[in-house]
Amino acid sequence: MKLCKKCHKSGGKLAASHTQSEWDDYFEDHGKLLKKVHEGDAAAMKKLESKKFEKNLKHMRQFFHKYASDSGNVPACN
16 A cells, blocks of 8 residues: 555555445556556655555555445454
8 A cells, every 4th residue: 555655644544435336446457547647746646656555555445345334344453
């Protein structure tokens, strides 16, 4: 979540801003929709197009899905 933290602050709050289904859509096809949403932000796009993002994509998707607004879960770090 370090990739997102600079702009979005808390990973738990960001995760809770969307449903599990919405997060699935954002991360589908290597984050295609996620990249589309951030296309006007050069710094975000640099991160989203990095090898680090690709490497952590699966784990990020799992985190956001696990703590989505409709999951009933709250991360212990918040």
